[in-house]
Amino acid sequence: MNERNPTTEYAPAQKGKLDPHAVATAFESANYYFDVAAQRLELPDDMQTLLKTPFREVRVEVPVRMDDGTIETFLGWRIQHNQARGPTKGGLRYHPGVNADEVRALAALMTWKTALIDVPFGGAKGGIACNPKLMSRGEIERMTRIFIEQIDCVIGPYEDIPAPDVNTNPQIMAWIMDAYSRKHGHTPGVVTGKPIEVGGIPGREFATGRGVEYAIVEAAAELGLDLATCTAVVQGFGNVGSSVARFLRDHGVTILAVSDSVSGIFNPDGLVINRAIQYKREHGQLKGYPHAEEITNEQLLDLECDILVPSALASVINRHNCGKIKTKIIAEGANNPTTPEADGALYGNGVLIIPDILANSGGVCVSYFEWVHNIQRFAWTETQALQELEKRMKEAYHATSQRAQREGVSQREAAFMIAIERVAAATNLRGVGDP
Ligand code: NAD
Numbered sequence: 001m002n003e004r005n006p007t008t009e010y011a012p013a014q015k016g017k018l019d020p021h022a023v024a025t026a027f028e029s030a031n032y033y034f035d036v037a038a039q040r041l042e043l044p045d046d047m048q049t050l051l052k053t054p055f056r057e058v059r060v061e062v063p064v065r066m067d068d069g070t071i072e073t074f075l076g077w078r079i080q081h082n083q084a085r086g087p088t089k090g091g092l093r094y095h096p097g098v099n100a101d102e103v104r105a106l107a108a109l110m111t112w113k114t115a116l117i118d119v120p121f122g123g124a125k126g127g128i129a130c131n132p133k134l135m136s137r138g139e140i141e142r143m144t145r146i147f148i149e150q151i152d153c154v155i156g157p158y159e160d161i162p163a164p165d166v167n168t169n170p171q172i173m174a175w176i177m178d179a180y181s182r183k184h185g186h187t188p189g190v191v192t193g194k195p196i197e198v199g200g201i202p203g204r205e206f207a208t209g210r211g212v213e214y215a216i217v218e219a220a221a222e223l224g225l226d227l228a229t230c231t232a233v234v235q236g237f238g239n240v241g242s243s244v245a246r247f248l249r250d251h252g253v254t255i256l257a258v259s260d261s262v263s264g265i266f267n268p269d270g271l272v273i274n275r276a277i278q279y280k281r282e283h284g285q286l287k288g289y290p291h292a293e294e295i296t297n298e299q300l301l302d303l304e305c306d307i308l309v310p311s312a313l314a315s316v317i318n319r320h321n322c323g324k325i326k327t328k329i330i331a332e333g334a335n336n337p338t339t340p341e342a343d344g345a346l347y348g349n350g351v352l353i354i355p356d357i358l359a360n361s362g363g364v365c366v367s368y369f370e371w372v373h374n375i376q377r378f379a380w381t382e383t384q385a386l387q388e389l390e391k392r393m394k395e396a397y398h399a400t401s402q403r404a405q406r407e408g409v410s411q412r413e414a415a416f417m418i419a420i421e422r423v424a425a426a427t428n429l430r431g432v433g434d435p
Pocket of ligand 1: 235314333360
């Protein structure tokens with residue numbers, strides 16, 4: 001206990017006592033991975049505390065006039081974790097489970113992700129605790145515009161730049177751009193993941209899925225796997241999950257099962273992904289898809305496969321189910337899908353986990369190109385964006401994999417080590433602790 005300063009919340013975990021079983025929340029999980037890597041780097045304690053402490057946290061009320069005339073008051077957050085390498089960057093999530101701890105964890109992961117893929121941003125995240133599936137388009141638009149008004153003072157193209165995440169999409173990004181621009185003048189660079197017509201970049205919509213695909217291609221080559229004979233299971237069938245399934249199918253991978261929040265679908269001979277995407281589009285869910293057996297999300301994770309791609313929510317791979325997972329590669333399309341207990345057990349069993357901050361960094365990477373294109377007013381083509389993305393994903397993958405092999409650690413630990421070194425270096429160079 002430091003008597004000068006009673007704050008101990010972000011103090012480094014005691015050396016030698018890092019306990020994955022003691023991790024209870026999403027933010028503790030993100031910080032557990034930080035602590036393991038920071039201690040291997042022998043990062044000084046004061047720098048550990050500084051890098052773990054979120055830079056700024058904003059919680060706002062979002063009162064919305066609903067279609068029936070009543071006012072519903074939602075809670076929203078924007079949490080900016082670290083700005084040492086540039087303006088903060090991170091998605092905006094609309095989901096009933098959004099809370100401060102989750103947003104804080106996702107903001108921290110963005111700091112490490114942007115550093116690892118080496119784009120000049122820090123990390124942030126935002127979210128509104130709401131159920132957009134029970135809201136009309138008009139209600140979602142009003143909620144978005146009011147939220148942006150409330151956080152207007154902390155966002156901006158050189159301050160903090162939101163992007164899509166769970167249940168947010170290019171249309172919502174267009175409303176964000178419009179709400180901000182009405183006050184500050186035309187500012188497309190305030191948000192990424194926009195439709196192309198209002199400053200979006202071709203290729204952004206499926207960039208996260210593309211990045212996951214590129215990482216899997218490199219991992220499979222390292223393990224000597226021929227993708228054309230591999231099987232895969234994908235949890236989550238939204239932006240990330242459905243695009244990864246589609247791109248892996250293009251490599252000849254047999255997609256055994258996919259799922260959404262309601263249920264999973266399984267076909268041992270392989271699913272026709274484009275048909276499943278069309279079914280989901282028409283029916284709003286995968287349940288009832290005719291060419292497959294219905295399974296639960298729990299059963300889906302137990303299926304034997306070569307590649308497992310969690311692409312939905314956090315902590316789905318945990319101590320309860322990690323012993324049943326039978327796969328060679330886990331590519332974390334989702335953020336924070338594996339708890340520290342499960343991570344250690346799976347690494348011990350020889351499963352190659354491509355960690356979230358590497359596997360799903362394609363989204364923020366192409367968001368960076370979109371931001372550059374907005375700031376410079378000079379358009380990129382989809383080919384340029386995807387070529388640059390592939391190059392950067394490959395570089396990040398091999399830097400991580402080589403570091404992991406050299407240090408004898410998991411890819412996750414190696415990825416955190418690289419990212420922490422970069423953020424710590426920027427922090428020291430900028431100067432810290434003096435006015
Ligand atoms: P999305 O809203 O497009 O899709 C989410 C999918 O997850 C939907 O199919 C939904 O039905 C499913 N889902 C929700 N709850 C579930 C549950 N309990 N079990 C199984 N499936 C469930 O969101 P997205 O943009 O595809 O994001 C998915 C994940 O990828 C999130 O963890 C997100 O943080 C991460 N991610 C997204 C991006 C991006 O660019 N969109 C970038 C990096 C990481």
